[in-house]
Amino acid sequence: MSATAARGFLASGTPAGIEEAGEPDQPPAARRLQEGAVVVKFGGHAMVDADLQRTFAEDVVEMWRAGLRPVVVHGGGPQISAMLERLDLETRFEAGLRVTTPETMDVVRMVLTGRVQRELVGHINAHGPFAVGMTGEDAHTMTAVRRPAWVDGRPVDIGLVGDVVDVDPGMVRTLLERGHIPVVSPVARGEDGQVYNVNADLAASALAVALGAERLVVLTDVEGLYANWPHSTEVIPRLTAGALDDLLPDLASGMLPKMEGCLRAVRGGVGTAHVIDGRVPHAVLRSVFGKTSPGTTVVPDTAPRHAEPGV
Numbered sequence: 001m002s003a004t005a006a007r008g009f010l011a012s013g014t015p016a017g018i019e020e021a022g023e024p025d026q027p028p029a030a031r032r033l034q035e036g037a038v039v040v041k042f043g044g045h046a047m048v049d050a051d052l053q054r055t056f057a058e059d060v061v062e063m064w065r066a067g068l069r070p071v072v073v074h075g076g077g078p079q080i081s082a083m084l085e086r087l088d089l090e091t092r093f094e095a096g097l098r099v100t101t102p103e104t105m106d107v108v109r110m111v112l113t114g115r116v117q118r119e120l121v122g123h124i125n126a127h128g129p130f131a132v133g134m135t136g137e138d139a140h141t142m143t144a145v146r147r148p149a150w151v152d153g154r155p156v157d158i159g160l161v162g163d164v165v166d167v168d169p170g171m172v173r174t175l176l177e178r179g180h181i182p183v184v185s186p187v188a189r190g191e192d193g194q195v196y197n198v199n200a201d202l203a204a205s206a207l208a209v210a211l212g213a214e215r216l217v218v219l220t221d222v223e224g225l226y227a228n229w230p231h232s233t234e235v236i237p238r239l240t241a242g243a244l245d246d247l248l249p250d251l252a253s254g255m256l257p258k259m260e261g262c263l264r265a266v267r268g269g270v271g272t273a274h275v276i277d278g279r280v281p282h283a284v285l286r287s288v289f290g291k292t293s294p295g296t297t298v299v300p301d302t303a304p305r306h307a308e309p310g311v
């Protein structure tokens with residue numbers, strides 16, 4: 001779907017490929033979502049293609065034009081790994097999280113805030129003066145503590161990896177109220193004076209909870225959560241928080257922080273959390289305005305079995 005078609009969808013109807021979502025001038029999902037923020041996490045694997053970055057930016061601006069309040073939290077794992085490799089620095093992951101030495105942390109901060117965030121801000125601002133980049137450090141938005149990790153039941157030291165324990169959403173709210181689209185890098189401050197590397201899925205989830213967001217939408221490089229991966233690529237379309245909780249210990253690394261983030265989000269009051277395929281152009285618009293979201297939807301335990309349009 002082109003940007004013009006996407007605009008057409010919001011303005012006057014439904015282009016091919018998107019299910020009818022409601023009245024043509026403004027889909028019901030849009031009306032409902034205007035009440036709250038929609039936190040969109042753009043994963044590093046989904047953003048390796050410049051065209052996808054551009055269509056992602058178009059989607060975010062279209063959401064804004066429809067009256068929604070999008071907040072972007074970006075990843076950048078592959079981009080960090082590429083830079084570490086160029087610098088001849090070793091990198092490894094434990095339980096889906098990058099083992100972060102002080103030297104690694106410098107590179108993480110440089111790549112996320114100096115490059116990935118700037119690129120996204122640039123793509124969004126090609127459409128107008130919307131995006132403002134910030135990190136979790138700014139205005140004490142995210143406070144983190146060192147995250148403990150276990151592998152096979154044994155504790156492992158993963159260094160300066162943070163778990164967000166406090167979010168002050170004031171600055172993000174101020175930006176939203178002033179009509180901006182915040183673009184947030186997943187770096188947080190610690191009360192111990194350290195800067196922490198936070199997995200972007202978990203940062204997005206914590207921010208969504210603090211904002212009381214209507215939705216968390218996580219873009220990645222697969223169609224959703226696969227049942228029995230890597231043996232099958234059958235997508236689980238819908239999960240309650242309780243069912244996801246049971247599944248979590250069996251998940252492999254990439255999906256682990258994503259699904260943990262979705263679980264924390266819905267348990268923290270976010271309406272629904274969605275994992276969708278960011279390789280599909282305009283996936284965000286399909287998720288937010290379609291009758292049902294593609295990919296995997298996580299709902300609170302109390303959610304009605306037959307969800308409303310747009311869920």
Ligand SMILES: Nc1ncnc2c1ncn2[C@@H]1O[C@H](COP(=O)(O)OP(=O)(O)O)[C@@H](O)[C@H]1O
Pocket residue numbers: 042043044045046075076077078219220221222224225226227228229251252253254255256
């Ligand atoms: N159950 C699963 N379903 C789908 N993908 C899975 C699953 N378990 C592990 N994965 C892996 O997780 C990856 C997505 O996580 P990740 O590489 O961290 O992406 P991102 O950069 O979007 O955060 C997929 O490409 C896939 O290889």
Ligand SMILES: CC(=O)N[C@@H](CCC(=O)OP(=O)(O)O)C(=O)O
Pocket residue numbers: 042043044045074075076077078080096097098108161162186197198199200201
């Ligand atoms: C602690 C930790 O693992 N932090 C991540 C932060 C970036 C991220 O999460 O990027 P994706 O969403 O693209 O995976 C990292 O260093 O790769």
